[in-house]
Amino acid sequence: MTDLPESLAETWTTLGTRVGETSVLVVSITAETTLYEPVDPSPLADTVATEFPPRSLFAVDLEFSPSLSSVGISPESVRSKAASTARDQFVEMLADDGVVVEGVRDELEFDGPNGSAGTWSVLDVTYPVDADRTATDGDRVRAEAHVAVWPAETTFGVAGGTVPLEDLDDAGLIEDRADAELERDRERVSTLVKELDLEVDEDA
Numbered sequence: 001m002t003d004l005p006e007s008l009a010e011t012w013t014t015l016g017t018r019v020g021e022t023s024v025l026v027v028s029i030t031a032e033t034t035l036y037e038p039v040d041p042s043p044l045a046d047t048v049a050t051e052f053p054p055r056s057l058f059a060v061d062l063e064f065s066p067s068l069s070s071v072g073i074s075p076e077s078v079r080s081k082a083a084s085t086a087r088d089q090f091v092e093m094l095a096d097d098g099v100v101v102e103g104v105r106d107e108l109e110f111d112g113p114n115g116s117a118g119t120w121s122v123l124d125v126t127y128p129v130d131a132d133r134t135a136t137d138g139d140r141v142r143a144e145a146h147v148a149v150w151p152a153e154t155t156f157g158v159a160g161g162t163v164p165l166e167d168l169d170d171a172g173l174i175e176d177r178a179d180a181e182l183e184r185d186r187e188r189v190s191t192l193v194k195e196l197d198l199e200v201d202e203d204a
Contacts, residue, residue: 005195060158075151083119118150
């Protein structure tokens with residue numbers, strides 16, 4: 001399980017882990033996703049009809065069998081494929097929890113924490129709302145999901161989070177969040193990606 005960076009460890013807590021498996025060419029990939037939520041979640045977290053919080057962070061530990069190096073594959077050479085595979089697995093995880101992924105809003109190249117070029121995807125998603133817990137007629141809350149993937153020496157870093165674009169006011173009505181609040185949440189996702197410490201199993 002991936003530990004949070006020290007700058008986030010006091011305000012975020014582990015919600016759980018999920019394990020998925022897939023295959024690419026001759027390599028089997030096991031992905032253990034650790035999901036985090038705020039220590040003090042907003043009322044919005046209790047109104048969505050899903051266990052996947054609208055404000056979240058996540059990090060993925062990858063295990064390759066056989067190892068990439070043993071089959072002559074460098075992570076940098078398959079970065080594009082790795083990014084699309086990681087994004088698809090995250091979309092599947094969201095869908096399993098009832099979160100609707102409406103599409104990819106943006107896909108950007110960024111500098112990973114180790115200096116390598118990575119791929120950062122931003123997805124538009126909507127969360128179902130428990131009608132008994134809100135005064136709003138609408139049944140979904142808009143959010144955005146971030147998935148960052150970058151190559152390391154023998155593996156990939158995969159991390160990101162979800163950011164709600166809407167919240168509840170004092171009357172329980174869904175309203176747009178202020179730009180400053182959105183930027184703070186996006187900055188937390190960026191901090192996780194920048195400060196994540198990859199634990200690499202050299203014998204994998």
